[in-house]
Amino acid sequence: LYNTLDIIRWEAMYEAEGESAVTQMIEKFSRLCRMGMRTGGNTITLKEGIEHARTYLDVINFRHREKIQLEIDMQADEEAIYIPQFMLQPIMENAVVHAFDDGSSGYRIVIRACITGADLQITVRDNGKGMSREEVDQLTANMERTDVADENIGLVNVYQRIRLFYGDACGIGITSRLGEGTEIRITLPVRKHSENMEKSKGEEDGIQSFNCR
Known part of the structure; x- marks a missing residue:
């Protein structure tokens, strides 16, 4: 798949005599595929999760004249904290497809992260x-x-994947108002190494639970 995408990209660059919107689309999509097919542990760094979300929005924005803006506010060491794969991108996709009605004029997504006690x-x-x-x-x-x-x-x-990883030591909360937008709040126990996490992991560590509401 990657080799085919590279061949298409180079052919498009040859036809356009350099980079173009098409070659950039192919490059971003290829990067998104590589992120989605990452092997190893089922957790990644927060930095990688943010980059996955950013690349997804880059691909989506190719079809919009007015781009959906992405704001990142990290109050945690994004290279030292690990989160489950495929956690942020589906939430952003919900916003793009449902909250924005497939439009982009004036729309914005804000991702914030901080550590509170033993929780991310x-x-x-x-x-x-x-x-x-x-x-x-x-x-x-x-x-x-x-x-x-x-x-x-x-x-x-x-939600079900993070519950599988962390048990009751995690949760998702939703706040929304018509005409004003939606906020998804994710609470996870802080993890500083990649691992194939099991349901009992959070319970064994004795981390306080967070219930969805």
Whole structure:
């Protein structure tokens, strides 16, 4: 796959006599594929997670004249903290597809991270159309289920995967208002090394639990 993409990219560069929007799209998409097929432990550094999210938005923005803006606020050592793979990108995809209605005019996503005691707190906030209280309650309830509609599957997968890794020592909270946007709050126990994590790991470490609400 990578070799084929490289051949297409070089052919496009030859035709365009240098870099073009098409060659940049191919390069970004190839990078996104490599990130998605990363092998090894099932956790990555927070820095890699942010780069995955940034690359995903770069690919999405190729089709928008007015780009969706991404703001990053890291108050943690992003090279020393590890998070599960594929955690941030599905949440951003929810914002792009549902909160922004596939548009981009004036839209923004803000990712913040900080450490509070033994917990890593990550928030992903968008300024999209938001949800009603009933929609938030339904989405929160759906995170405990496996038979959910396609539009909720990304966030449900993230929630169930981190629960598999950390047990009750993690959680996701949702805050949203119609016309004002949505904020997803993720709480994870701090991890400073990559590992294939098991459900009992957080319980063995005695880290205080955080319940979704």
